[in-house]
Amino acid sequence: MEQTITPPLEWIHTICDQFTEITGWTLRFMSAKPGEQKSQEAELSEVEKYCWYESIEDGNRCLGYLYLTLPEEADQDRLFVTTTKFAELIAGLISKIETLNTSLELKNKEVSTLMDVGLSSSKQSGLQDALQKLLEAALQLTGLRSAGFFLLNSESNQLSLRVQYNLTPFEIPFHQRILSESPPDLEAFSKEGIVISSQETPQLTHWLPEGCLTGVCVSVQSDSGPFGTLWAFDRRSRRLNDRDIHVLKSIGAQVGTILERAVLIKESQNQLRLKKELKVISESFPAELVRDPSQNREFQAAVHTISHHEVGGDLCEFITLSPHVTCFALGDASGDSIPAAVVMASVRGALRTLTEGPLEEAKDTRFVISRINNALYHTSLPHQFMSMLYGVIDTQNRTFTYTNAGHPAPFWAHKGKITSLTSHGMLLGVTDTNDYDYSVIPICTNDIIVGFSDGISEAMSSERKMFRSDGIMKVLENHTADTAEEVMQGIWSKLQKHLEGGNDGDDRTLMVIKFARDLE
Structure with a gap:
């Protein structure tokens, strides 16, 4: 049996038609046009034939507007209050459904991206390629524009930029830095993460690449100890939420896992080499x-x-x-x-x-x-x-x-x-x-x-x-x-x-x- 796929938002028009048939009041949906939302709202509120409207949201943006037009039969006017309350109920339900859909799509995207990252990381023959893939995933999941990973040398207490994405090494300031002299990196190791904003923390903006207004730093650690810090940047002024920090921490954990695996492989190779050399010596x-x-x-x-x-x-x-x-x-x-x-x-x-x-x-x-x-x-x-x-x-x-x-x-x-x-x-x-x-x-x-x-x-x-x-x-x-x-x-x-x-x-x-x- 062939499955019919309903186009996005098409189902809202179907609801509107059913509402109109049941109540006799015409309910319609107008998709929001980028950059024209103010003019659309002005038209809905000023034109006499539109007697009610409500915006439809998905939790992140306005999808459009539900609106009622006056019925042709005057005797329907007595049902105005009841009809608008019914329309408000429909609008609220549609917004909740679209919000849930958006959230589900986002989680599906996260799962899909993380699965792709996990599969590709396990197949990567080069450590550099695997880390690049993880930085790319961090940007896909958070909407940030560029990222970099700083590796910590535990002996010298120095952080060195080892991998970057959508930026050249020299665009990132202080790509060689002493941990004790870098407040953001230090704070990232003691907290969930630190967000740098040109508006809220202007004293720390010199740690951001030129032209970037937002940055976030999280620690990269494993059971064996700290590996470094993961940074992500954006040219826009953004307010990052707990989810964004959580995503970056998850990516940082995968970076730590890959580095730990690389260290174990290196140690295994060294042990094998040492064993061969010892055999030669013993002979x-x-x-x-x-x-x-x-x-x-x-x-x-x-x-x-x-x-x-x-x-x-x-x-x-x-x-x-x-x-x-x-x-x-x-x-x-x-x-x-x-x-x-x-x-x-x-x-x-x-x-x-x-x-x-x-x-x-x-x-x-x-x-x-x-x-x-x-x-x-x-x-x-x-x-x-x-x-x-x-x-x-x-x-x-x-x-x-x-x-x-x-x-x-x-x-x-x-x-x-x-x-x-x-x-x-x-x-x-x-x-x-x-x-x-x-x-x-x-x-x-x-x-x-x-x-x-x-x-x-x-x-x-x-x-x-x-x-x-x-x-x-x-x-x-x-x-x-x-x-x-x-x-x-x-x-x-x-x-x-x-x-x-x-x-x-x-x-x-x-x-x-x-x-x-x-x-x-």
């Missing part, structure tokens, strides 16, 4: 080199190292100095994650530089430790330091020389006896004048050296008990005949059992060296 410290059979060393070495974060501050590295001489470094940088990794990387670089020099200097453990200490002291912050054990294995002379700078003392299993090796000085990077000592121990076949970071000895169980060095010694006592790999696995298994349900919040490194070949 540049391959502790697994000690298991590489291509090294063809004259001893066995097994290492297990884990970081609590993507990267950590534990160092374990073996470097071949000559066919029968190998050095290694076992260290633990202060802190965790990236700060610790930076310290560890600095020490690792210094270690590589020093071991590439003359062989005698690389074999001098006291010299190497002192040089690394001096370098770290002058390149790191006061709270950054590192413990380190630097050892040199000489399989030809059957000696192990080492210097321990504040690192947990390693164990030496020698001829059925387990000994804790001596330490020689302070942590690296604490002072620049440390005089380190060194020790030399003899190497025999099947001797074992076990080194570890404090993440092993201080590993906390669910009962708040540390693993301690005793946990290492108990395993070592029963595995002296095993390979380096078997010893390492035995200690690590006992550690994992100790940690069940406990704290796992530190980097951990375990190193086992066994002189398994006949050194004769």
Whole structure:
């Protein structure tokens, strides 16, 4: 069935015809003509044939006039009072209906505009485009002519114009402004909004673009904090109502949502980038080199190292100095994650530089430790330091020389006896004048050296008990005949059992060296 759509105001003429048929008095409707309303009203009040008229309003403007003309039959004159009261009732009802229609159309327009804004904002690939769309919607819904958004830098407390609509940036005054020096913006954060009028607040009109007589400022905020202020301007002198402020606050809330989403996306991108970079960094410290059979060393070495974060501050590295001489470094940088990794990387670089020099200097453990200490002291912050054990294995002379700078003392299993090796000085990077000592121990076949970071000895169980060095010694006592790999696995298994349900919040490194070949 085809639907008939009644043209706007056509229904009023239909009502007039029905009124005329029922009462015998002619009721007509005259549409208001822009700019001619005074002349129309003068005609209705001065011409004798018009005996009554009433304006029809829609809440915002005059739509036209209902008017009565004298009936042709004189006996109808006696019904004049009744007829005019009836006509007044009809006029009032029509005005109420048109006011409701206008209000409904306005709300439909608001909903439609906000839906369009929501859909377009979610599809916008660019933040600038999404904000432009919101400013455009603010003007459509309020009837204002131009708008701008100022972004707040919370660190500098400065507002900067970032987006504008129907104005160039330089037409808006103070497009870089300090929040504390801008009364309208400050007031917008403490109230629903502030309206600036050339008539009512002339002292604030210098905040309006040239030629504008009205302006309004509302805050843009979210749960995470303030983002800035939203301004709208008009060249006309307008009295803004609560609805206009509410609309601008709603648009400001959407601006805040979009900015918050943009911040989250940016943070997510930064986290993804950081994760990739950390992966690259972590891959540049391959502790697994000690298991590489291509090294063809004259001893066995097994290492297990884990970081609590993507990267950590534990160092374990073996470097071949000559066919029968190998050095290694076992260290633990202060802190965790990236700060610790930076310290560890600095020490690792210094270690590589020093071991590439003359062989005698690389074999001098006291010299190497002192040089690394001096370098770290002058390149790191006061709270950054590192413990380190630097050892040199000489399989030809059957000696192990080492210097321990504040690192947990390693164990030496020698001829059925387990000994804790001596330490020689302070942590690296604490002072620049440390005089380190060194020790030399003899190497025999099947001797074992076990080194570890404090993440092993201080590993906390669910009962708040540390693993301690005793946990290492108990395993070592029963595995002296095993390979380096078997010893390492035995200690690590006992550690994992100790940690069940406990704290796992530190980097951990375990190193086992066994002189398994006949050194004769």
